[in-house]
Amino acid sequence: MPKVLEHVDARYDIEEMQLGKVYKWRPESVLIECECGQSTTLTVSETTCEECGKEHMALLQEALAEQRSSRQCLGEEELHPWRYAEESEDEDDDPILWV
Numbered sequence: 187m188p189k190v191l192e193h194v195d196a197r198y199d200i201e202e203m204q205l206g207k208v209y210k211w212r213p214e215s216v217l218i219e220c221e222c223g224q225s226t227t228l229t230v231s232e233t234t235c236e237e238c239g240k241e242h243m244a245l246l247q248e249a250l251a252e253q254r255s256s257r258q259c260l261g262e263e264e265l266h267p268w269r270y271a272e273e274s275e276d277e278d279d280d281p282i283l284w285v
């Protein structure tokens with residue numbers, strides 16, 4: 187049976203670029219170990235094993251449902267991290283790019 191190794195919540199990754207900060211949206215994902223032995227990352231838009239092509243939709247949905255029932259709602263800080271950037275004293279200092 188495939189097993190769930192790690193669950194990663196949806197979040198923004200912040201990258202420092204020369205022109206400013208770039209916020210990249212990362213969808214919620216689940217790292218699993220497939221029956222074929224390959225570790226593969228599943229998201230709602232990518233539910234098959236990278237190695238053997240096996241469909242893991244059911245496993246993904248189960249993992250996501252379990253996670254949702256056990257955590258609280260995302261806070262304002264997770265949803266809008268740029269509002270809390272420490273060096274951002276200027277209120278107009280919004281990120282230059284969302285990806």
Ligand SMILES: [Zn+2]
Nearest residue numbers: 220222235238
């Ligand atoms: Zn596989």
